[in-house]
Amino acid sequence: MYLEHLNLFVPNLEDVLKFYRTAFPHWRIRDEGHGEWYGKPRKWVHFGDDHQYLAFSAPGEGTNRNLKSNNVGLAHFAYVTNNIEAVITRLTDAGFEIAKSGATEPFRKNVYFIDPAGFEVEFVEYLSDIPAERNLNQETQ
Template identity: 55%
Template sequence: MIRLEHVNLVVSDMDAMLKFYRAAMPHWQVRGGGESSWYGKPRRWLHFGDDYSYIALSDNGEGGNRDLTGHQQGLAHFAFVTTDLNALRQRMQEAGYQVDKEGQSTEFRDNVYYIDPAGFEVEFVCYTSDNPQERNNYD
């Protein structure tokens, strides 16, 4: 079995990123962090997650993220599964974050997209079936 353990994001404002992801995933915590150097440039880093998955954040990022409406190479989005999409929507709204776009809901799946403070598109998906054929129906 292989599973995704973490995503490593270079950002300019780590505190803004933590605010966003804490609102989305209040059960996650800072697992560790510190200071280091990346090719001669000092940086602060941390791991935010649970015992099994996390987001690695490093600050001192330069420039902007790719244009999500364009066709440049790069990360399009990444997704997290939630068991309660309505609760996530409520937490995000209360924290001041608005839905960027609605997903293509089906009978067995509902999803929504947000843009985090670094400009990454983040999808949150909720499945209402444990049957893979229903969950992964692309018709």
């Protein structure tokens, strides 16, 4: 079993797609269209590869969860990469700022960005294939 997709409402599709196209240059728009969501028109896009994707719908209403609060809602989602420095370079060169650096751990590197819709996205590179090392959290030791 694996996670196939997340479905996210966003304020602006093009702004969000710029971020994710930069992070995932090998992904593509798999499908797109227009429809109605609870009585309101929306445009939707499935952006990903043959195995997983992000479903974006716009226009979303309201504001995203305050990430510095304990309010109920999505805190962040994460993607594993084999080259975190390349992801960081692509995103910062495109004008996206690092929201926070990850924890200092011997077997992984991670970093967080906030996408244009206000979702926190973590990118992580594992430096070990051993699960006990990959999942080690020295902060809680």
